[in-house]
Amino acid sequence: MxxxxxxxxxxxxxxxxxxxxxxxxxxxxxxxxxxxxxxxxxxxxxxxxxxxxxxRRPLQVSSLRPLPKTRDDLPLISLEESRLSFQDLVLAESAVEVFDSLVDEFRQRSALRAHGVSPRSSLLLVGPPGCGKSASAEAVAGQLGLPIAKVQLATVVSSYLGETARNLEQIFSFLDVGSWVLVFDEFDMLGRERSDRADHGELRRVVAAMLQVVDDHRGDSLFVATSNHPALLDTAVWRRFDEIIEIEAPDHSARYEILELKLRSVRHDFDICDAATKMGEFSAAEVEAVALDAIRLMVRQLDKCVNSEHIAYAISRGEARRQIIQRSLA
Ligand SMILES: Nc1ncnc2c1ncn2[C@@H]1O[C@H](COP(=O)(O)OP(=O)(O)OP(=O)(O)O)[C@@H](O)[C@H]1O
Ligand SMILES: [Mg+2]
Structure with missing residues (x-):
């Protein structure tokens, strides 16, 4: 360049x-x-x-209320700054419209409340892996200039009877002590927990109570849950969310746009349309990996521009990764 x-x-x-x-x-x-x-x-x-x-570092939280912790003093959430906005993502127009309306409502929450209406504040994002659920949650936070409070699933799910429930209660009481986007990735794990575990009765009660908290929540935070196994969530859980958005796998034109977006900072000279076709069923994250691999190869070869050779190599690496994953899952 x-x-x-x-x-x-x-x-x-x-x-x-x-x-x-x-x-x-x-x-x-x-x-x-x-x-x-x-x-x-x-x-x-x-x-x-x-x-x-x-x-990007975790936010300095010393001035805020202490983070919720497990009995063993492990943090149940991490606070981070969002660096994404919807300009960084390629999403279906229908999804973008709903996100925009949620962001608008949140900004105008006082005016809404003056009319006795609360803004939608709980959101469930469903869709296949690597297509932008977590990134969209982050973009919502970025758009609103709020920190992301990320639930640490591995810490929440405790092997001690009753502890998972207690951990969830801790997290949800945190919603009201500030203004953030509380992101709960792999929310379906709780659904799974409930049917697999001895304390599932209690967990069921807590998940219901937790969603009630979200329901009654009139604070200044948003709750965003993501799942790529929504079938594991029962209807009572689905019903509690103010909004549900499906983030779909990219089609040809979305793969084209993602590739273009991820190569925006480098010069490139290859047929993007052809590359998008060759990436067949690639997820958005896989398309992104192709773009990054192609840039790496360009730099390694001391070239000045991403060309068709770089992109063909990156796609073949992407294919190889997919096959390894598919074989491992078979
Ligand atoms: N729609 C998209 N447009 C542009 N980039 C995307 C898109 N979706 C994903 N990406 C890129 O891929 C990365 C992984 O996406 P993300 O973590 O949001 O996927 P996910 O849907 O949450 O997957 P999982 O179900 O595995 O958690 C993101 O950090 C982003 O850089
Ligand atoms: Mg995710």
């Missing part, structure tokens, strides 16, 4: 909050300096890039 294009990519990605794109452009700039034998400048740039503060 020409130097001026690199600087443009750097600024554009910074402006958009695209950390991965920013890092890529910065690394390319450093490589460019090295190629020109400007080793000192390259080293200085590298040092700046590695300074603390560049990467």
């Amino acid at each position: 020409a130097r001026s294009d690199l600087v443009k990519a750097l600024l554009r990605n910074h402006q958009r909050g695209d950390d991965a794109g920013f890092q890529r452009a910065a690394k390319e700039l450093i490589d460019d300096e090295r190629r020109k034998r400007h080793d000192l400048v390259a080293e200085q740039l590298e040092a700046i890039l590695e300074e603390p503060g560049r990467t």
Whole structure:
């Protein structure tokens, strides 16, 4: 990439909050300096890039209420800053419309409440793996400028009788002590727990109580649950959510757009339409991996532009990964 294009990519990605794109452009700039034998400048740039503060870190929570914890003092949630917005995702128009309306309602919650109506504040995202459920939850937080409170599932599900229920209660009492987007990924695990475990009766009661909390919730937080096994959630659970959005697997045109989006910071010269066709059933995350692999190969080969050879190699790697996963699951 020409130097001026690199600087443009750097600024554009910074402006958009695209950390991965920013890092890529910065690394390319450093490589460019090295190629020109400007080793000192390259080293200085590298040092700046590695300074603390560049990467996404958990928020400093010392000024907030203490995080909910297990009896063994393990945190049940982590607080993070969102770096995504809906501009970073390729989603069906119908899904984007619902997300937009939720974001609008949340912003106008006081006006709504003045009319005796509460904003929708609990959302269930369903759909196949790697197609943007967690990323959409993060984008909602990003759009609202709220931190994400991520439920730590491995810590929540305890092997001690009654503890999972207690952990859930702790998490939900946290909804009201601030303003965040509480994200509960793999929410169906609770459904699974309920039928598999000795204490499923109690867990059932807690999940119901927890959803009641969400129902009655009039605070300043949003609750977003995600699941790729929604069949494991019973109808009582489905019913409790204010809104349910299906995030579908990308079709050809979405794969095209995702590839283009993920290559926005590098020069590229190949038939994107053909590449999208060759990626057949790839999920959004797999398309993203293809774009990143192609950029890696371009850099390794000291090329200036992602070409059809790079992309063909990246797609073949993607195919190989899919086959390994499919064989392992068979
Ligand atoms: N629709 C999309 N548009 C652009 N990028 C996407 C999209 N969906 C996923 N990605 C990319 O793939 C990564 C993985 O997506 P994400 O974690 O949101 O998938 P998921 O649906 O939550 O999957 P899982 O069910 O496995 O949890 C994201 O970080 C994002 O970079
Ligand atoms: Mg997810």
